[in-house]
Amino acid sequence: xxxxxxxxxxxxxxxxxxxxxxxxxxxxxxxxxxxxxxxxxxxxxxxxxxxxxxxxxxxxxxxxxxxxxxxxxxxxxxxxxxxxxxxxxxxxxxxxxxxxxxxxxxxxxxxxxxxxxxxxxxxxxxxxxxxxxxxxxxxxxxxxxxxxxxxxxxxxxxxxxxxxxxxxxxxxxxxxxxxxxxxxxxxxxxxxxxxxxxxxxxxxx
Amino acid sequence: xxxxxxxxxxxxxxxxxxxxxxxxxxxxxxxxxxxxxxxxxxxxxxxxxxxxxxxxxxxxxxxxxxxxxxxxxxxxxxxxxxxxxxxxxxxxxxxxxxxxxxxxxxxxxxxxxxxxxxxxxxxxxxxxxxxxxxxxxxxxxxxxxxxxxxxxxxxxxxxxxxxxxxxxxxxxxxxxxxxxxxxxxxxxxxxxxxxxxxxxxxxxx
DNA sequence: ATGATGAGATTGAACGATCACTCTAGACTG
DNA sequence: CAGTCTAGAGTGATCGTTCAATCTCATCAT
Numbered sequence: 001x002x003x004x005x006x007x008x009x010x011x012x013x014x015x016x017x018x019x020x021x022x023x024x025x026x027x028x029x030x031x032x033x034x035x036x037x038x039x040x041x042x043x044x045x046x047x048x049x050x051x052x053x054x055x056x057x058x059x060x061x062x063x064x065x066x067x068x069x070x071x072x073x074x075x076x077x078x079x080x081x082x083x084x085x086x087x088x089x090x091x092x093x094x095x096x097x098x099x100x101x102x103x104x105x106x107x108x109x110x111x112x113x114x115x116x117x118x119x120x121x122x123x124x125x126x127x128x129x130x131x132x133x134x135x136x137x138x139x140x141x142x143x144x145x146x147x148x149x150x151x152x153x154x155x156x157x158x159x160x161x162x163x164x165x166x167x168x169x170x171x172x173x174x175x176x177x178x179x180x181x182x183x184x185x186x187x188x189x190x191x192x193x194x195x196x197x198x199x200x201x202x203x204x205x
Numbered sequence: 206x207x208x209x210x211x212x213x214x215x216x217x218x219x220x221x222x223x224x225x226x227x228x229x230x231x232x233x234x235x236x237x238x239x240x241x242x243x244x245x246x247x248x249x250x251x252x253x254x255x256x257x258x259x260x261x262x263x264x265x266x267x268x269x270x271x272x273x274x275x276x277x278x279x280x281x282x283x284x285x286x287x288x289x290x291x292x293x294x295x296x297x298x299x300x301x302x303x304x305x306x307x308x309x310x311x312x313x314x315x316x317x318x319x320x321x322x323x324x325x326x327x328x329x330x331x332x333x334x335x336x337x338x339x340x341x342x343x344x345x346x347x348x349x350x351x352x353x354x355x356x357x358x359x360x361x362x363x364x365x366x367x368x369x370x371x372x373x374x375x376x377x378x379x380x381x382x383x384x385x386x387x388x389x390x391x392x393x394x395x396x397x398x399x400x401x402x403x404x405x406x407x408x409x410x
Numbered sequence: 411a412t413g414a415t416g417a418g419a420t421t422g423a424a425c426g427a428t429c430a431c432t433c434t435a436g437a438c439t440g
Numbered sequence: 441c442a443g444t445c446t447a448g449a450g451t452g453a454t455c456g457t458t459c460a461a462t463c464t465c466a467t468c469a470t
Binding site: 104111118169181195196197 | 402
Binding site for chain 4: 011046047048049050053
C-alpha cells in the first residue's frame with residue numbers, strides 16, 4: 001500500500017532509506033538474486049513482512065536502490081559544471097574517482113547493476129536514461145574543458161569536426177573499466193595508474 | 206559412429222561442450238542465478254539428471270564455462286605476440302575488439318562473470334589467475350610495441366622509469382570499459398569511437 | 411545371422427530446502 | 441480507543457540435486 005498521509009511520509013521515507021542502506025550492503029556482498037528478503041530484513045533490523053509495507057516487491061527495492069545510486073552519480077558532473085577551471089577540476093578528481101571505483105564493495109554493486117541491466121529491460125531503461133543525461137552533461141564539460149585548453153594555447157577555439165562525444169565516451173569507458181580492473185587485479189598499483197590517467201586526460205582534452 | 210576404444214571420453218567431452226554451449230546462452234540471457242538447471246537442460250536437449258553425469262553441480266558448470274572463456278581470451282594476446290609489427294597489429298584489432306566488447310550477449314556474460322567474481326571467492330581466484338597471466342604477457346607486448354615505436358623515431362630505446370605496467374592497465378581498462386558502455390549506451394557511435402581509441406593507443410604506446 | 415547380455419547413456423519423477431510474498435494478530439501511539 | 445506500525449508464521453512455487461527405472465547398442469555365444 002502507498003503511504004499517502006504526511007506524517008506517514010516522513011517516517012516512511014526514513015524506513016525506506018534504512019531498507020535501501022541495508023540492501024546496498026547485502027547486494028554488494030551476495031548479488032541481487034543471491035540476497036533474500038530475509039537477509040535484507042535482518043540487516044535492516046525489521047521483519048520480512050514489514051519490508052513489503054514500503055516496497056511492493058524485491059525488484060522495487062532493486063530499482064529504488066539503482067535510482068538512488070544513479071542520482072548520486074550525477075553529483076560528480078555537477079561538480080565539474082560548477083568548477084572554475086574545468087580541466088583542472090577533472091585532473092584533481094582522478095584520485096578520488098580511482099579510489100571509489102576500485103573500492104571492492106562499490107565495484108561489486110556497480111557490476112551487479114550493469115549485469116542486471118544487461119538482461120532486465122526495466123533496469124536497462126533506468127540506467128540508460130540516467131546515462132544519457134550524464135553523458136550529455138559530461139560532454140558539455142568536456143567541450144568547455146577543451147575550449148579553455150585550446151584558447152589558452154592558440155586563441156583558436158573553433159576548428160574541424162567536433163569529436164567531443166567520442167572523447168566523452170572514452171573518458172567514461174576508461175573509468176568504468178577501472179571497476180573491472182579492481183576485480184581482476186587486486187594488486188593494482190594506484191599511484192602510477194592515477195598519474196597515467198591524468199596524462200591520458202591531458203592528451204584527450 | 207565413434208570407435209569404441211574410448212567412447213566415454215570422446216562422447217563425454219562432446220556432451221560437456223554441448224552443455225557449456227547451451228549454458229552460455231542461458232547465462233547471458235538470464236544470469237547465473239536466474240538460470241535454472243531445468244532451463245539449461247532444455248537448451249541442451251537433455252534431461253536435468255543427465256547434466257549431473259558431466260558436472261558435479263551448477264557451480265561446476267559456471268566454473269568450467271568461465272575457464273573456457275578465459276582460455277579463449279588469451280588467444281588475442283598470442284596474436285599480438287606473434288605479430289611482426291606489434292603496434293600495427295594492435296591498431297588493426299581495435300575494430301574487432303570494439304565489435305566484440307559491445308556485442309550484447311558477450312557483454313552480458315562478461316559482466317555476469319565479473320559480478321560473480323566480485324562476490325564468489327572461487328570465481329575470483331579463477332579470473333584473477335587468468336588476468337595475471339594475460340596482464341603479464343600483454344605488458345610484454347606493450348613494451349615491445351613501445352620499443353619499436355621509440356627506436357623508429359629517435360633510435361633511443363632505454364630511458365627513465367618504465368610505466369609499461371600502468372599503460373597495460375589503462376589499455377585493458379579502456380577496452381573492459383567498453384563492455385560497460387555497450388550496456389549504458391546502446392546508441393554508441395562505433396566508428397568515431399574506434400578512431401579515437403586508435404588515437405589513444407598512439408598516444409600511450 | 412541372431413538372440414542374449416550387460417554396461418553405459420538417459421530419463422523424469424521425487425525430495426528437501428529455500429524463495430518471494432501474504433496475512434492475521436498483537437504492539438504501540440496519540 | 442482508533443488507527444498505524446510491526447512481527448513472524450504460513451503458502452505455494454521453484455530451486456538444485458538425487459535416484460531408481462528405462463533405453464541403447466556393441467559384443468559374443470550359439
